Amino acid sequence: MKYIDGFRNSESEVAVSRQIKELASALDRQVTIMEVCGTHTMSIAKFAIRNLLPENIRLVSGPGCPVCVTPQGYINTALELAMGGKIIMTFADMMNVPGTKSSLSSIRSSGARIETCYSPESAIEAAVKNPDDEVVFLGVGFETTIGPVISIVSSACARNIRNISLLTSFKVIPPAMEALAADKELRIDAFLCPAHVSAIIGADAYRPFVAKYHRPCVVAGFEPLDILGGIKSIIEQVLKGEAKVENNYSRVVKDEGNPKAMSFINKYLEPADSYWRGIGIIPESGMSLKNEFSPFDAEKRFGMTIVNDEEKKGCRCGDVLKGKIVPPDCPLFATKCTPSSPVGPCMVSSEGTCAAYYKYSK
Numbered sequence: 001m002k003y004i005d006g007f008r009n010s011e012s013e014v015a016v017s018r019q020i021k022e023l024a025s026a027l028d029r030q031v032t033i034m035e036v037c038g039t040h041t042m043s044i045a046k047f048a049i050r051n052l053l054p055e056n057i058r059l060v061s062g063p064g065c066p067v068c069v070t071p072q073g074y075i076n077t078a079l080e081l082a083m084g085g086k087i088i089m090t091f092a093d094m095m096n097v098p099g100t101k102s103s104l105s106s107i108r109s110s111g112a113r114i115e116t117c118y119s120p121e122s123a124i125e126a127a128v129k130n131p132d133d134e135v136v137f138l139g140v141g142f143e144t145t146i147g148p149v150i151s152i153v154s155s156a157c158a159r160n161i162r163n164i165s166l167l168t169s170f171k172v173i174p175p176a177m178e179a180l181a182a183d184k185e186l187r188i189d190a191f192l193c194p195a196h197v198s199a200i201i202g203a204d205a206y207r208p209f210v211a212k213y214h215r216p217c218v219v220a221g222f223e224p225l226d227i228l229g230g231i232k233s234i235i236e237q238v239l240k241g242e243a244k245v246e247n248n249y250s251r252v253v254k255d256e257g258n259p260k261a262m263s264f265i266n267k268y269l270e271p272a273d274s275y276w277r278g279i280g281i282i283p284e285s286g287m288s289l290k291n292e293f294s295p296f297d298a299e300k301r302f303g304m305t306i307v308n309d310e311e312k313k314g315c316r317c318g319d320v321l322k323g324k325i326v327p328p329d330c331p332l333f334a335t336k337c338t339p340s341s342p343v344g345p346c347m348v349s350s351e352g353t354c355a356a357y358y359k360y361s362k
């Protein structure tokens, strides 16, 4: 069977898979490669990439899904704001993420004003249409999403709109990679770096990490050949005893990234410690609104404190997000926890590892 373009050509995939097997036969140990991108996670599951690899190459998914790493306490705070009468605007993938007692979708059916949107600009429109109400946008995401979401603050300043704010849980990827690489128990040998995030931060952003932790990092696209090519590059580095950054996705990612997007982000936000679901606090792995923009910070504006609550009993999202286990190792997987009745966020999000395993492995 041949796919539609050069990146989905089954003959090429099989050929690269053979090369990987050949290279891997020279390894004297198992090599664990982590992908840190929800879209990679879905592609790997969808195209059954694991089936094309030899046994000594282990692919594990990391904390690459922004919804999955957003802590339960954040959801609880969003629920509290909604129940306090605020209009909550959010991307749809947050709707079913469980808080301690309920989710946004369940309280919406009880009358809370929660609207889903495709573009942050809709939040501005909602604020203009409802001048006597407070609109809160749920700002969740990695470097790729931060810019578009922060444009709400930019537009609100330019248009003097004051009844809008952001409940932020922005996260940045390199510090999370550091936390995982530093955890000796996890034994992650190399990273397949995210594509979209890298388009913003650039391949160069991983160089300090590689210099410090000596782990190969390869930026790869989402097509099967991109992913297999990235894995092959990693094994070649491991065999040579090298650790460097390779940008295999130069058709999209520049070494320097997108300086314009980064400078826009840095105008409004500054680095902050951040709590990752299942992992804990990672220093400087988040971004918060600068003090001068605190009127747009929903936590400060409404005197809220996000309390990082306990996870759901039995849910092992934390271990899944660290690549410590794969979803079928969770006793709730596909029994008590399914996409229609999710227990943890890794089963809710369209980019969650548990959802990927459920959809494609079953």
Ligand code: SF4
Binding pocket: 314, 315, 316, 317, 318, 320, 327, 330, 331, 332, 333, 334, 337, 338, 342, 343, 344, 345, 346, 347, 348, 354
């Ligand atoms: S299968 Fe469900 S309960 Fe288990 S780790 Fe995944 S999301 Fe959590």
